[in-house]
Amino acid sequence: MTVRDRWQVAAGARASTKGAGYVEDDGLVARLPPDAAAALLALGERVEYATGETVFREGDRDVRTALLLTGAVTVRTGGTAAEPTLLGVVCAGDLVGEMAPLDGNPRSATVAACGPVTARLIPQHRFLDVLDRHRALREELARSVVARLRRANALRRDLPSRAETRVARVLVDLVTRLGHLEPDGSRTLDLPLTNVEVGSLAGLKRRSAEHAFAALREAGVVRAGTRRVIHVPDLSHLATVAAGRRRQTTARPAGLR
The missing domain is CATH 2.60.120.10 (Jelly Rolls)
Structure with a gap:
């Protein structure tokens, strides 16, 4: 635009x-x-x-x-x-x-x-x-x-916060300002930024930034795409993590974990 x-x-x-x-x-x-x-x-x-x-x-x-x-x-x-x-x-x-x-x-x-x-x-x-x-x-x-x-x-702020909380705050800011709204309501951030660079905005070192992104992917908060594209399926879920809260989810059957 x-x-x-x-x-x-x-x-x-x-x-x-x-x-x-x-x-x-x-x-x-x-x-x-x-x-x-x-x-x-x-x-x-x-x-x-x-x-x-x-x-x-x-x-x-x-x-x-x-x-x-x-x-x-x-x-x-x-x-x-x-x-x-x-x-x-x-x-x-x-x-x-x-x-x-x-x-x-x-x-x-x-x-x-x-x-x-x-x-x-x-x-x-x-x-x-x-x-x-x-x-x-x-x-x-x-x-x-x-x-x-x-x-x-x-x-x-609140630097003692969990690393994934701090990365989530950065992603909410970037996705809100620079992301693309997809037809299914998800958001896509298509910038040539590494996970380490995104983490540095939250004051994180390389290892902490990588662990934070791994935790966010495991929780389904973000999905990694090609060419360093970051997909956010549900912005409200990301915002919940950024606020330091965990959204209640229904437990999945063991075979689907």
Whole structure:
């Protein structure tokens, strides 16, 4: 779905998720008034990135920002060359890399395309100018930054919790924001993320992340697909696990276990 599509269906998307126990994030653009959204969408040049291609690199003094039109990007920092820490996933309708143009400091993380991505790459002076002219954009940008911090804190809160509970919280967040609703009501998360990367969002090490996914698969909460696709048969079941509760199930005959 493109940014303009998300903008037009934002109200409907929010209404459709009220009864499901979560709130779908429609992106910064969808929350802006029409004049501010149009001004932001008109900025910069349109660029395309292939899967895995770097948008911004940690340590660089690139002071542009990117408005994602389609697709999603990963944000990583630190760690080892083989296993950098995954900080988050940002999707169409949101800005990424907005800190550097605001404070002029080197990039604090690497942003890479998580599948094909289309974006508008915005020069610093154009970005600062539109912020000056549109108070609504300034306010929504501030709310967006705060929301990301709150989301990161929420995914890592209560660290003594069971590993599968912490992974379930991450999956609820990712599936809600980036998943696809299938005809049978299940959800599919089709992102090139490993189980270890998903676990790192919850502050888990490799072994704990792998054990957590094994436990979730054993309980039927998630199913692994091809190409790192994750299937969630029942989002409410996943949300129950994320809340630290176990859903009551009818025991199966021994021969069907």
